[in-house]
Amino acid sequence: MSEFKIVSGRSNRPLAEKVATALGLSLSGVKIQNFSDGEIWVKYEENVRGVDLFIVQSTHAPSDNLMELLILIDAARRASAKRITAVIPYFSYARQDRKDQPRVSITAKLVANLLTEAGADRVIAMDLHTPQIQGFFDIPLDHLYASTALVKRMHLENLDRLAIASPDVGGVKTARAYATRLDADLVVVDKRRPAHNVAEVMHIIGEVNNKNVIIVDDLIDTGSTFVKCAEALKNKGADRIIGVCTHAVFSGAAIEKINKSDAVSKVFVTDTIPPHWDSPKIEIISIAELLAEAIVRTHENASISSLFEIVR
Numbered sequence: 001m002s003e004f005k006i007v008s009g010r011s012n013r014p015l016a017e018k019v020a021t022a023l024g025l026s027l028s029g030v031k032i033q034n035f036s037d038g039e040i041w042v043k044y045e046e047n048v049r050g051v052d053l054f055i056v057q058s059t060h061a062p063s064d065n066l067m068e069l070l071i072l073i074d075a076a077r078r079a080s081a082k083r084i085t086a087v088i089p090y091f092s093y094a095r096q097d098r099k100d101q102p103r104v105s106i107t108a109k110l111v112a113n114l115l116t117e118a119g120a121d122r123v124i125a126m127d128l129h130t131p132q133i134q135g136f137f138d139i140p141l142d143h144l145y146a147s148t149a150l151v152k153r154m155h156l157e158n159l160d161r162l163a164i165a166s167p168d169v170g171g172v173k174t175a176r177a178y179a180t181r182l183d184a185d186l187v188v189v190d191k192r193r194p195a196h197n198v199a200e201v202m203h204i205i206g207e208v209n210n211k212n213v214i215i216v217d218d219l220i221d222t223g224s225t226f227v228k229c230a231e232a233l234k235n236k237g238a239d240r241i242i243g244v245c246t247h248a249v250f251s252g253a254a255i256e257k258i259n260k261s262d263a264v265s266k267v268f269v270t271d272t273i274p275p276h277w278d279s280p281k282i283e284i285i286s287i288a289e290l291l292a293e294a295i296v297r298t299h300e301n302a303s304i305s306s307l308f309e310i311v312r
């Protein structure tokens with residue numbers, strides 16, 4: 001096998017280390033420092049000339065994580081890496097993906113442009129807010145689904161009388177994939193957003209009385225959508241309510257809301273964003289092996305479509 005190397009930015013080094021360990025490698029050396037005013041400085045500590053380089057960096061807040069990724073890519077390009085793959089377990093700014101009102105930005109496209117302009121040759125991302133974001137890139141993007149790991153864990157819960165709930169219409173395809181794999185019914189929650197980070201449940205489409213329900217979402221941010229959905233489902237007679245989400249953004253009072261809600265019994269999240277919370281209700285399922293498999297297959301120019309199959 002020709003050479004490939006993995007480096008990590010500072011946003012989620014524990015995940016990058018797990019990925020490297022799964023491949024029997026160590027992370028390659030890169031020094032990252034801040035100047036007094038906060039500006040980021042990067043230097044590869046080993047030769048990357050001619051190397052197939054994978055840079056692991058989630059871009060959750062602060063935006064410096066995104067800037068750091070761009071600088072890592074730029075430095076690798078200037079050091080003559082043969083191919084640069086940005087491995088972005090959590091791709092931020094993805095929710096602004098269309099001009100839904102006049103005079104707003106499409107930040108998902110902006111970030112795609114920035115990554116390409118910095119010198120990325122490929123991207124590996126996981127559970128993008130909408131799959132259409134792939135089309136914002138003119139370089140290859142491999143889109144992985146955490147459901148590959150999460151469904152396996154859900155099987156261990158041995159839930160009968162099960163329904164899978166999508167907290168909005170946009171999530172129906174993913175929820176249906178879970179429902180198929182877990183032999184469950186599908187429920188759709190009709191949600192409205194009167195303002196940023198405020199969610200209101202309008203209707204529940206489907207039967208939940210006396211059922212165990214798994215709410216599936218790509219991310220939980222303020223927890224407003226998730227907790228409101230859980231409470232609406234509880235009011236309709238749902239039994240045990242579990243959340244499954246890929247990206248544990250958890251901003252503001254999200255953790256307090258989840259901890260306090262009697263409707264929520266447990267939440268499963270992945271490690272695309274490092275844990276910055278403490279909750280007895282939350283369990284982390286690592287997606288490191290999935291990323292490792294995607295990296296090695298990318299390096300070998302092998303198919304990674306079998307890693308996608310869960311959401312077909």
Ligand code: R5P
Nearest residue numbers: 197218220221222223224225
């Ligand atoms: C919305 O389309 C997303 O899938 C999430 O449901 C949403 O972004 C979660 O945000 P919050 O936790 O702030 O309600």
